């Protein structure tokens with residue numbers, strides 16, 4: 029079969045989370061009538077992940093509210109096989125499942141995402157919670173009670189959101205991180221300090237610039253020793269220390285893996301024909317920066333799904349992926365939204381825009397040309413919509429600010445229908 | 446076809462508005478509003494992409510004018 033010109037008859041999607049589910053939906057809505065098989069070890073319908081450290085962890089949302097596909101997999105006429113993919117034979121176009129079963133394909137979509145890293149106790153065994161799956165979140169949520177002291181390790185989004193949820197439930201919370209501020213790795217020190225101050229204001233005990241020298245088991249909790257001798261006793265320990273791409277099953281397949289599955293700008297993997305990769309597991313060629321990048325955010329996975337589906341079905345008219353970088357986090361009932369690349373070397377202005385409701389934003393400027401590389405809004409979704417509209421036009425910071433100042437100043441009403 | 450927004454579900458992510466500004470916007474509270482609900486034939490793919498971009502499935506396409 030000349031695979032480059034004819035749409036595939038059987039498409040196999042490995043990983044049935046955001047990237048996999050959105051690809052399946054896009055394939056069907058673009059009119060794909062062939063066979064669709066999804067390999068996903070987790071039971072139940074495809075579900076959304078961001079709420080796992082937010083509304084689902086507080087108990088405000090049920091599992092049903094996390095459903096990603098309104099009518100479920102059945103509505104997409106997709107066959108879901110509950111197993112792990114264990115190996116890929118790219119030449120023979122088949123995968124082997126953990127139970128030994130072989131499944132062939134015409135086109136393969138790799139959407140296996142990430143697995144969170146675990147903390148390791150002094151005894152060499154993993155300790156504490158992670159938040160990667162709904163069952164992880166269930167296990168953690170059941171511990172968030174009776175005044176339990178919640179200790180989150182790491183200064184990223186997972187730790188910050190876990191601490192925020194704990195405080196929201198009235199529990200004492202501590203964050204231990206190596207850096208001086210929170211979210212410093214992704215947002216830089218200026219915004220990091222602002223977010224750290226917000227956590228302190230909400231009663232989080234922040235142990236920054238802290239190094240852990242020991243984690244000893246203590247009943248169902250742990251005693252953590254910090255460099256310099258400080259002790260933190262945790263009833264509930266949560267790791268937010270990063271994650272690894274799920275690519276072990278691709279070993280020996282010939283598919284190029286380098287901290288993620290490497291793809292071109294069309295989301296095609298290298299090393300075998302008819303193989304695509306997207307979402308958190310993919311390191312795609314970013315046309316913006318002319319470099320391969322791996323992005324662990326929801327919108328990236330959903331947007332790439334549209335590209336993968338199109339390219340699978342229109343092999344003669346392929347499109348490239350152009351990232352419109354955007355992500356969000358919810359902390360202390362405030363939505364922190366980020367568009368663009370908050371480059372750590374950029375100049376950052378933390379501002380308050382005047383208006384009926386004063387709006388707090390951070391604007392990142394890089395280079396000599398006053399280019400605006402990123403904007404962070406705090407609790408101002410409408411402002412973020414304006415930012416996302418403007419961002420692809422590569423505005424200067426002055427242009428970005430004048431747009432946002434105008435929006436903040438005038439309470440422009442949109443009639444709801 | 447027509448777009449319907451379940452505003453009580455909306456979490457103000459703004460994804461849909463970024464993808465489909467022709468039909469959708471956020472109001473001052475940050476909740477989605479449908480600014481033009483009718484979907485022309487040629488727009489269907491863009492509209493569906495906007496709907497899929499919503500993490501909480503707050504948008505649906507319904508039959509009829």
Ligand SMILES: Cc1cc2nc3c(=O)[nH]c(=O)nc-3n(C[C@H](O)[C@H](O)[C@H](O)COP(=O)(O)OP(=O)(O)OC[C@H]3O[C@@H](n4cnc5c(N)ncnc54)[C@H](O)[C@@H]3O)c2cc1C
Pocket residue numbers: 042043044045046047048067068069070077078079080081111112113114139140141142159160161186274277306307308309323324325326327329354355356357358
């Ligand atoms: C707790 C949490 C909070 C988050 N909050 C935000 C947020 O606020 N904003 C934001 O933009 N992003 C957030 N994210 C990131 C966002 O959820 C991810 O970008 C998104 O889940 C990526 O989707 P994916 O389908 O690529 O990967 P994943 O969601 O990781 O899914 C991968 C799937 O592949 C399956 N799988 C793995 N290995 C195999 C195998 N060998 N065989 C078969 N199947 C396999 C897994 O079971 C899983 O279902 C958050 C993530 C988490 C975990």
Ligand code: SF4
Pocket residue numbers: 454455456457458459460461462476477498499500501502503504
């Ligand atoms: S994407 Fe969904 S949650 Fe976000 S603004 Fe649109 S409707 Fe609301």
